[in-house]
Amino acid sequence: MHVYCTVAGVPKIHFHDLRHTGNTLAASTGASLRVLMNRMGHSSTRAAITYQHATDERRHQVAKQPDSLARGQLSTQRARKPKKSE
16 A cells, blocks of 8 residues: 555555544544444444544534524424414
8 A cells, every 4th residue: 555655645644544534534424423333343432432523614513503403493483373464
């Protein structure tokens, strides 16, 4: 693998680097601890938690999700209420 990395101009990487990157990307998609554990073949959550790096982008996505859900619920409730005649 080192030869291919050298030819591609990529710094020397190890298999673990690829594994870590793949699992970090999987975690960033919202994969649960159980899914990460299954991907890695681990039986404890300790290893899976390692791959759940908190990023500013992910924190922003998580913050927006409840807001979006709440707004959707409000608009649904408003649509169901009969309008008062003036």
